[in-house]
Amino acid sequence: MNRRTARGNRLGLIIVGVLLIAAGAFALGRGFGVIPRLPGGAPVLSAPERRMANTADWFWPVAAIVAIVVLLIAVRWLFVQGRSSKIANLRVDGGSAGRTRMPARVVTRAVEQDAAEAAGVLRARATLIGSRARPGLRLDVTADERADWPRMRTDITGRVRHDLRDCLELDRLPTVVRVRMATAGGRNPDLV
């Protein structure tokens, strides 16, 4: 998943929603006879409209094109839901001899081990996201319920992150840290 998808989803929902509101409002407006010069008693599909659809050469081809365009957009919308911003490989500067690639897994495993040593951290999962030129780090941390938060935070955002930044030789490393607790929160069997 990815933040562009999130924005696209909201935009798509707004567009479809607005179109539906417009169509429904038009139907209601005609039904209650509030649209001038369009009588409410007329049939939804009038005889002239049907004649036009059947005699105009352009009508059905245009309808087919519209349907296909909508179909393509909707299929794409469906497919981008699975889009992730995960990077599988990193580019390592190998001089002029060519490009060297390193699997991101090598890096993320090191980060995970590094993070697991931080105070209060039980497990960590790291993912590199973004683009190869400007990678970011996503770190899912499972913490001990009695973790010392300030220390854990400095450990992760300081040491772990700086190590990775130095290793990848990056000036910036946008990072998202997500902390969850080892136990089912609130209903800890030790407590109840």
Added chain:
Amino acid sequence: MTTVEQNTGVPRQPGEPRHRAEPSAGASRATGGRPRVRRRVFRPRRMVPAMIVAAVLVVVSALAAAGIIAALAGRRLDILHADAATRWLAGLSWSDPVAKVIGAVVVLVGLLLVVTAIVPGRPRVVALNCAEPDVVAGITRRGLRCVAAVAAADVDGVDRVRAKARGRRVRVKVNTPLRDSADASAVAGRTRKAVEQAMDDLDLARPVRVAVRVRRSG
């Protein structure tokens, strides 16, 4: 199991601790900043409504395209029962109650979609302040509940704890073996302080209200 004592915390007083309201641009840099980014990262992505709408569009547009293209090619492929639909629409007037109901339903569905898109939604992860720029940190709601429960369980005179975290509120219910109502309200006060301290240590980006209820189980 009787009386219920309540002790509702007020959000911290202004001027005091580190996280109060939305920081200004300068202050936001000091606290790890970019609250907009921070909020967006953990916003729900609206995948389920998007997938439902997209799937409906795919089905309808595919059937329509297939039907129209078949008709243009001189074949009949009446999947959508186009003839029957045309006859029905030709016989239906705009002012017919059925047409009005359909129109109203369409408007409502549209409104629902627009609201879903505009409302930020309840994030499953609560943002934390972070001193480092470029870092956005958050804790799951369950994690928050757990931190609150652990803090409350450590309080003297507390033997059972249940915590809930919803919106910007953390509710903690504790049982105490103490019988005296004054003692129970002291437990409530201590619990609230302990939970507030735990929330302070977490350093949430937006402060939460802590409410404590004490039941005397003795």
